[in-house]
Each structure stands twice: as C-alpha cells, then as structure tokens.
Amino acid sequence: MEAIILQILNGLDKGGAYALIALGLTLIFGTLGVVNFAHGALFMLGAFVAVTLNHVMTLEKVVLSETETTAWGTPLEIRTPYIEDWFGETGAFLVDYSVPFALIVAVPFMLMVGIAMERGLIRYFYKRPHAEQILVTFGLAIVLGEIIKKFYGANPIPQSAPEAFAGSIDFGSGIVYPYWRLVYLFFSLAVIGAVMAFLQFTTFGMVVRAGMQDRETVGLMGINITRRFTIVFGLAAVVAGLAGVMYTPILPPDYHMGMDFLVLSFVVVVVGGMGSLGGAVAAGFLLGILQSFASMQEVTSILPGIDQIIIYLVAVVILLVRPRGLLGRKGVFED
Template sequence: MDAILLQILNGLDKGGAYALIALGLTLVFGTLGVVNFAHGAIFMLGAFCAVSINALLKLEQVVLDPTQTTAWGTPLEIRTPYIESWLGEWGTLLIQYSVPISILFAIPVMLLIGLVMERGLIQFFYKRPHADQILVTFGLAIILQEIIKEIFGANPIPQSAPPLVAGSVSITETIVYPYWRIVYLFFSLTLISGVFAFLRFTTFGMVVRAGMQDRETVGLLGINIERRFTIVFGVATVVAGLAGVMYTPILPPDYHMGMDFLVLSFVVVVVGGMGSLGGAVSAGFLLGILQSFASMNEVNSILPGIDQIIIYLVAVVILLVRPRGLMGRKGVMED
C-alpha cells in the first residue's frame, strides 16, 4: 500500500511537469496552429533563469592570500559572495532562497523571450506546413541548447531548495517524501488553475477562447486576434519557464533537460487531444502516474522494460481507439 501511495505521489509530481509543458504546447497549437518543438528548450531556459539568479547572487569577491598557495603554486584565492559581505546573514538568506526569487525574475524575462521568439521567427511560419514549423522550431531548440552549453558548460548545475522546504517530510509512519516535490505539485496545480481561470474568467481569455473556436468571425468583429495570440504565446512561454525554474531543485539543470521532457510532453498533448487544454493536463497526470507504476519492481519483474515504453504503448492504443485523443475536438490533426 505504501509503495502504491508513493508511486501515485511520484506520478502526480512528474505529471505536474508534463502537464505544465503540455499546457503551453496546447495553448500555442490551439491559438496559433503552430507545432512548437522549441517548447522544451523554453522549459530549460526557465531553469537557467534560476541558475543565472543564483550565480548573480553568488558573485564573489576574490582576495589573494599570499601566505597560502594552491597546489600549482599560485596564491590561494579567498572567495566571498559580495552579497554576504554587504548584507551579512540576510545575504546568505537571499542566496538560499534564490529559486523562489528567480520566479520574479523569470516572469518578465520569459515573457520577453516568448514575444521576441513569436514576432521574430514563429509568425513567419503560421501559414507554412506543420513539417516546416517542426523543422524551424526544432532548429531553434538546438541553437538555444548550444548557447546555454557555451555559457554554462555541459555538466548539471545543482540548485538547492530553500532551507524551509529542504529535506523530506513524513506523510505516514513509513512514508517520507521530499518537501520540495510536494511544493512542486501544489505549484503546478496552482499555475494550471491560474491559466484556466485566466482563460475562463477574463475578457481577454474569452476572446482567446473564441478565437480558438473561430478565428475569422472574431476578426470580423473588429478584434485584433493576432495580437492576443502573440500574448498567449508569451503566456505559454512563461508557464513553461516557471515550470523549469521550480524544477531545478529536483533535477540539477543542464542544457539538454528540455529535450528530455519535450518528446514525452508531445505524447501527452497527442494523447490528451491536440488543442484541448483539459486533455493536456489530464493526460499529463495520467501518463505520469502510469509511468511511475510501470517502474515498480513487481510490474517490471513480469514485464521487463515496460517502464520505458508504457507511455508510447498507451499513446498507440488511445490513438487507435480514439484518433483525436482523449479530449480532442473532431477534425483537429485528423486529416
């Protein structure tokens, strides 16, 4: 029973990340009709917002100590973060809380990146075939990856959770679970609810939803739907970026982390139904939980290697039975 509960928690946690990335992918596809293969790279850029803020806060003052030498004969460098020299314990606290602080930084940065990406590149591919969109966005993802690798190197860079939510918590007598993973689960649920509420209860959201249903009629009413869709692209970028920021204490970020999530997130979108926000979120959690259960030793001993193919297997079955996905609209990506 404990093992099952733990795998449900793992699945929800992993599903949260899949759902957040898939949500952004679906928003972009539903509004702009673009299949954005750079979305995983956006998740990675978000994570590197946290790395950058941490590095900025840790900028060090270097003082050479001539009384001590390194193993290679140069004077020893004594390194102290500037912020600790200036603010003392408050400086240390700011470094420890760099991940939550990064959220404040990541929102405008990711929004800007999204708008630049859409206006500078993606908009020229709206009327091009999906294959062209996939090629150009995949190329963009590789370029972004290589830029990050050039700046930060290829090794993962560890980020710590704030001390208040570091370590693990006992859920029952026998179940312990990392604090930060629980924080991440609640964060993803909150962000998903926020996006849904934004689309459901604001005028802007209403116009976007109307545009997703019938773009031309909304345009005939004198509404500049393109501008709103550009903002939606920015919102999707922010959602993926924040998912990346918050994931850094779970998975030390490296330049390739986006690609690891991208393929799975696309499967999530297809299983959920292209263009269906609810489908993307449901499929994200569903596939996350299925993947966790498939990794259990009891399951693997009967079906070795099932943990590595379960998501694709489910996708094949669902697409055979229901080609438009779990909650997809009729006609979307069916031709």
C-alpha cells in the same frame, strides 16, 4: 500500500512538469495552429534563468591568503560572496531563496522571449504546412540549446532548494516525501489553475477561447485576435519557463533537458487531444503516474524495460481506441 501512495506522489510530481509544458504546447497549437517543438527549450531557458540568478547572487570576492598555500603551492584563495559581504544574513537568505526569486525574473524574461519568438520567426510559418513548422521550431530548439551550452557548458549545474524545504516530510506509516517535490506539485497545480481561470473568467480569455473556436468570425467582429494570440504565445512561454525554474532543485539543469521533456510532453498533448487544455493536463498527470508505476520492481520483473516504453505504449493504445486523444475535439489537426 505505502509504495503505491509514494508512486502516486511521484507520478503527480512528474506529471506536474509534463502538464505544465503540455499546457503551453496545446495552448499555442489551439490558438496559432503551430506545433511548437521549441517549447521544451523554453522550459530549459526558464531553468537557466534560475541558474543565472544564482550565479549573479553568488559572485565572489577573491582574496589571496598571505599565509596559507594550496597543495600545488599557490596562495590559497579566500572566497566570500559579495552579497553576503554587503548584506550579511539578509544576503545569505537571498542566496538561499534564489530559486523562488528567479520566478520573479523569469516572468518578464520569458514573456519577452515568447513574444520575440512569435513575432520574429513563428508568425512567418502560420500558413505553412505542419511539417515545416515542426522543422523550424525544432531547429530553433537546437539553436537555443547550443547557445546555453556555449555559455554554461554541457554539464548539469545543481541548484539547491531553500534550506527550509531541503529535507523530507514524514507522513507516518513509512511515507516520506521530499518537501520540494510537494512544493512543485502544488506550484504546478496553482499555475494550471491560474491559467485555466485566466482563460475562463477574463474578457481576454473569453476572446482567446472564441478565437480558438473560430478565428475568422472573431476577426470580423473587429477584434485584433492576432495581437491576443501573440500574448498567448508569451503566456505559454512564461508557463514553461516557470516550470523550468522550479524544477531545478529536483533535476540539475543542462542544455539538453528541454529535449528530454519535449518528446514526452508532445506525447502528452497527443494523448490528451490536440488543442485540448484539459486533456493536456489530465494526460500529463495520467502518464506521469503510469510511468512511476511501471518502474516498480514488481512490474519490471514481469515486463523488463516496460518503464521506458510505457508512455509510448499507452499513446498507441489511446490513439487506436480514441484517435482524437482523451479530450480531443473533432476537426483539430484533421484536414
């Protein structure tokens, strides 16, 4: 029983990341009709906002020791982070909480990246076939990955959760779960809830939803739907970026992490139903949980390798049974 509860928690946790990326993907598809293969790169960019902020906060003052030497005979370098030198314990606190602080930096940064991406490139491909949209966004993802690799190298860069959340929580009965993973789960639920509420309860959201249903009619009513859709693209970029920032203590980021998540998230969107926000979220959590259960030894001993193909297997079955996905609408992606 404990094993099942732990795997459900694992699945929800992983599913949270899938759902956040898939939410942005389907939001963009639903509003702009673009299949954005660069969305995983936005998740990766968010993670590197956290890495960059941590690097800036831990810039060190280097003083050469006059008495001690290294094993190779050069003077020993005594390193002290500037921020701790200037602000003492407050500085140490700021460094400790660099990942949560990165959320504040990530919001405007990712919004700008999203808007620049949409205005500078994506909008020229609105009326082009989906295949061309996929090619151009996939190319963009590769370019963004290579830029990150140029500055940060190819290797993962570990980030720490704040000290207060570094350990694990014991629920008793053998259920122990890391604090930060629970934080991530609640964070993803909060972001999903906020996006849904924004679209459901604000005038802006109402117009966007109307535009998703019938863009032409909304335009005929004198509403500049294009500008709103650009902002939606920025919003999707922010969601992916925030998901990336908070994921860094769970998985040390590297330039390729976006691609790793993109493929799975795209499957999530397809399973959930193209253009369906609720479907993307539901499918994200569902596939995350299934992936966790498929990794259990009891399962892999009967079906070796099932943990690596379960998501695709479920996608095939769902598309055979429900070709529009779990909550897909009629007419979407159907010419």
